[in-house]
Amino acid sequence: MISLQLKVLLVDDEQICLDAIKASLSTFNYISIAGEADNGTDAVKFLQNHEVDLIFLDIDMKDINGFELAKHIQYHYPDIMIIFLTGYAGFALKGYEYRPVDFLTKPVNLLRLEQALSRVKELKGHNKPAKEVKIGINVEGGFEIINVKDISYIEKRGRKICIICENGEIFNCRDSLQKLEHIFSEHSFFRSHQSFLVPIEKIKSIRIDDFKRSYLMQLKDKKEELPLSRDKYNELKELLLQRGIKFY
Incomplete structure (x- = not known):
C-alpha cells in the first residue's frame, strides 16, 4: 500500500508562529512542508506555481486576512484543504462558512494537531484518483x-x-x-x-x-x-x- 503524503503550505505573519507549527509538524513523517509565507500576497503567488494538499492559515494577518485568502483558495483551488490557526477562539464561528477541516488555537496543542491531521488523511483518502476509463x-x-x-x-x-x-x-x-x-x-x-x-x-x-x-x-x-x-x-x-x- 502506498503511504499518504501531504504537501503543506504554512501561512502566518509571525515568524515565531511559523517556526512553532513547523516544529510540531515535523513529528509526522507523512507531512512535507512545501513552503511558507508570511503574508497573503506571497501565499497566492506560491499557489500559482506549486501543488499543495493542505494549508495552515492564520486568520489575523495584516495585508489579506485569513478569511479573504480562504475565499480565494476555495474558488481557485477547491481541492486544497484548510486548517485555520488563530489566537482568538471567537473567530471560529465566522470561519465555518469557508468549510475548513479544523480550527487550531495558538499555541497549537500536539494532540489537537494530530486529530486535525487524521481528519485530513480521512478526507484525502476519500478523494482517490478516478479510475482510467x-x-x-x-x-x-x-x-x-x-x-x-x-x-x-x-x-x-x-x-x-x-x-x-x-x-x-x-x-x-x-x-x-x-x-x-x-x-x-x-x-x-x-x-x-x-x-x-x-x-x-x-x-x-x-x-x-x-x-x-x-x-x-x-x-x-x-x-x-x-x-x-x-x-x-x-x-x-x-x-x-x-x-x-x-x-x-
Whole structure:
C-alpha cells in the first residue's frame, strides 16, 4: 500500500508562529512542508506555481486576512484543504462558512494537531484518483481505443466528427455527435454548442464574445477558444455550481 503524503503550505505573519507549527509538524513523517509565507500576497503567488494538499492559515494577518485568502483558495483551488490557526477562539464561528477541516488555537496543542491531521488523511483518502476509463471509438475500418481523460474535446467539422486528443492526435469517428453526446454524458462531457462536446472538468474560462451574441470557452492547456451557445450558458453555469464552483 502506498503511504499518504501531504504537501503543506504554512501561512502566518509571525515568524515565531511559523517556526512553532513547523516544529510540531515535523513529528509526522507523512507531512512535507512545501513552503511558507508570511503574508497573503506571497501565499497566492506560491499557489500559482506549486501543488499543495493542505494549508495552515492564520486568520489575523495584516495585508489579506485569513478569511479573504480562504475565499480565494476555495474558488481557485477547491481541492486544497484548510486548517485555520488563530489566537482568538471567537473567530471560529465566522470561519465555518469557508468549510475548513479544523480550527487550531495558538499555541497549537500536539494532540489537537494530530486529530486535525487524521481528519485530513480521512478526507484525502476519500478523494482517490478516478479510475482510467477507455472507450472503443467507431472509426473507419474498425475501432480506436481511447482513454477518456486524454480527450480535449469533440468537434463536428462538416460531415466529420473529430475527436481531438491532448497529444494532438485526431480521430475521425463514424458515429453522430448526438450518439457521442449520449456515450460521453456519463463521463461529464457537455454539449456546449451544436458542433462541440467538451469535458466539464477541463473548462478554464468563459467570456462573452466580441459581438456580445454568444460566449467563448478556453480549456486547460489549450490556446484556442471554443464556442458556447448563449442558450447553453445558464445550463453550464448550473452544472459548475453543482460541482462546488462559486460565482461572484
